[in-house]
Amino acid sequence: MKKIIITLNILASLSCIALVTKYIAVPYIAEVVYREDYKKLVFACDNVMRDHLIAKNRVNVDKSEDSIKQLHSAEVGLLTCDDYDKLRKRMMILGVNEENLAMIGIEAIEEKSNDVRNFVKTHEIRY
Amino acid sequence: MKSAIKYFFIPVLMGVTSPVWSIESAETKVIKQQITASGFKPAADLYRNPDENLAPIGLIFFESNKGLSLNGNISCRTCHQDKFGSADGIPNAAAIGGGDGKTMVGPDRLLNGAKQLPRNTLAFWGRGAKGFDVFFWDGRVDFSLKKPLSQFGSKVPANDALLTAVHLPVVEIREMLDEDKFVKDHKTESVDKSKEVYNAIAKRLIKVEPEASQNLAKALNKNVDQLEYIDFARAIAAFIRSEFRIKTSKLEKFIQGKEDFSEAEIKGARVFYGKGACSTCHNGPHFSDFKFYTVPFPQLGFGKNGFGVDYGRYNATFNPKDLYKFRTAPLYNVEKTAPYGHSGSVATIQEAIVAHYDPLSLVQTDKLSQFDRYELSKRLTFSDSTTRVNYLTPEEVNQLTAFLKTLSF
Numbered sequence: 001m002k003k004i005i006i007t008l009n010i011l012a013s014l015s016c017i018a019l020v021t022k023y024i025a026v027p028y029i030a031e032v033v034y035r036e037d038y039k040k041l042v043f044a045c046d047n048v049m050r051d052h053l054i055a056k057n058r059v060n061v062d063k064s065e066d067s068i069k070q071l072h073s074a075e076v077g078l079l080t081c082d083d084y085d086k087l088r089k090r091m092m093i094l095g096v097n098e099e100n101l102a103m104i105g106i107e108a109i110e111e112k113s114n115d116v117r118n119f120v121k122t123h124e125i126r127y
Numbered sequence: 128m129k130s131a132i133k134y135f136f137i138p139v140l141m142g143v144t145s146p147v148w149s150i151e152s153a154e155t156k157v158i159k160q161q162i163t164a165s166g167f168k169p170a171a172d173l174y175r176n177p178d179e180n181l182a183p184i185g186l187i188f189f190e191s192n193k194g195l196s197l198n199g200n201i202s203c204r205t206c207h208q209d210k211f212g213s214a215d216g217i218p219n220a221a222a223i224g225g226g227d228g229k230t231m232v233g234p235d236r237l238l239n240g241a242k243q244l245p246r247n248t249l250a251f252w253g254r255g256a257k258g259f260d261v262f263f264w265d266g267r268v269d270f271s272l273k274k275p276l277s278q279f280g281s282k283v284p285a286n287d288a289l290l291t292a293v294h295l296p297v298v299e300i301r302e303m304l305d306e307d308k309f310v311k312d313h314k315t316e317s318v319d320k321s322k323e324v325y326n327a328i329a330k331r332l333i334k335v336e337p338e339a340s341q342n343l344a345k346a347l348n349k350n351v352d353q354l355e356y357i358d359f360a361r362a363i364a365a366f367i368r369s370e371f372r373i374k375t376s377k378l379e380k381f382i383q384g385k386e387d388f389s390e391a392e393i394k395g396a397r398v399f400y401g402k403g404a405c406s407t408c409h410n411g412p413h414f415s416d417f418k419f420y421t422v423p424f425p426q427l428g429f430g431k432n433g434f435g436v437d438y439g440r441y442n443a444t445f446n447p448k449d450l451y452k453f454r455t456a457p458l459y460n461v462e463k464t465a466p467y468g469h470s471g472s473v474a475t476i477q478e479a480i481v482a483h484y485d486p487l488s489l490v491q492t493d494k495l496s497q498f499d500r501y502e503l504s505k506r507l508t509f510s511d512s513t514t515r516v517n518y519l520t521p522e523e524v525n526q527l528t529a530f531l532k533t534l535s536f
Contacts, residue, residue, distance in 0.1 A: 058447045109433035
């Protein structure tokens with residue numbers, strides 16, 4: 001009987017460790033490890049998407065051989081977003097949830113918020 | 128003998144020659160002609176306020192931090208302060224989350240963790256006056272066109288640009304609205320969904336400002352529970368028109384011959400209407416042609432398009448020809464509304480002038496990131512101002528600044 005209880009305790013402990021590892025440790029480590037790469041790819045993908053939209057709009061406004069060539073280049077450029085998608089999926093498989101990913105994305109987009117605070121401090125804008 | 132000269136001959140001499148003294152110099156005449164030809168209108172002629180009787184009630188809603196913001200603590204007044212020339216005195220607006228909208232304003236709000244908006248808060252002078260029908264940096268409310276442009280498409284809430292513009296900040300997430308469950312559920316491009324948000328704001332205003340709401344309902348011959356957001360917007364617009372109306376400036380007195388310009392102001396006017404070619408865009412009754420141009424100001428903050436990018440007018444029209452273009456800044460009270468530029472990246476009028484013709488002097492290109500440098504080059508490629516504005520000496524920049532200060536009241 002005692003052996004069974006010990007075995008059950010060990011199993012329970014292992015389960016707990018497994019759960020903590022799966023739902024807390026691995027996502028946390030994945031977030032830490034991939035955070036900067038993810039931010040870079042958010043930027044890179046956003047950049048090519050913006051270029052692509054501009055190229056598309058250019059064709060709408062001024063359809064010419066040149067604008068069509070630019071659009072084709074911009075379409076190929078979208079491959080960058082494939083890298084972003086892959087990393088995003090890998091992070092999600094490792095347990096990083098969508099809300100955290102969105103937060104990292106916003107952090108990347110708004111990284112320059114601190115420049116504004118520094119500007120205010122530097123210029124001592126006080127009235 | 129000396130006193131005889133002093134008290135007799137000089138006054139006589141002055142009297143004899145007085146017609147010569149009172150004749151306007153050719154320079155002054157030319158300047159006055161140029162000011163008039165560029166569309167100057169006396170302040171009194173610009174005022175229009177169809178709902179003037181609602182203005183005192185509008186003040187209450189304009190300052191209602193807990194009523195106007197559905198789930199935050201911020202009002203129009205938070206970012207449109209008298210002490211900052213009707214703006215907020217910081218480069219990028221500090222919006223929701225910076226504490227009490229009444230006391231935490233300007234730099235304090237920014238440093239208190241407020242969520243930043245990507246652009247500089249615009250001053251309110253002359254908004255809704257005659258000839259002022261293009262709103263926001265990118266003109267996303269533009270009633271100067273044959274078909275009015277706004278995010279409401281064909282369902283514009285009113286045939287008045289200011290009234291339409293008053294509809295925007297209250298439903299802008301991060302600006303006056305925090306993203307809670309209700310907001311998430313209604314966050315779509317659909318005008319009908321946004322109507323529900325406006326209804327919720329109207330109900331909140333009735334609850335938070337019961338007395339002012341009663342007065343508004345009375346003035347509009349309605350029951351309080353019939354009030355809609357547009358009714359509150361009418362009152363707010365009436366207040367804005369009244370409070371921030373254009374008043375008589377030194378320039379107006381100069382035109383009327385009631386006051387003279389100093390030497391620096393005259394020389395500054397010569398630059399403005401001449402060498403600087405400023406008046407080719409800064410013309411009309413508000414010293415703006417309300418068109419869109421690229422002036423390669425340094426970019427500060429994360430920008431409307433993120434990562435330090437702001438495509439300006441393009442965001443409203445999606446026409447690549449509009450990339451990096453912003454509305455010509457109206458100039459009344461410009462000396463009170465620092466910092467300048469769409470992202471508030473320069474602190475003085477002098478720097479703002481320099482940005483038009485020598486933008487590279489305002490950035491340390493070796494300290495920019497590679498991407499920021501690339502973006503700057505693009506802005507320079509699109510630049511309209513560097514091809515228009517002549518090179519100005521530092522002295523001329525100061526003279527121009529002196530002239531611009533004659534637009535204050």
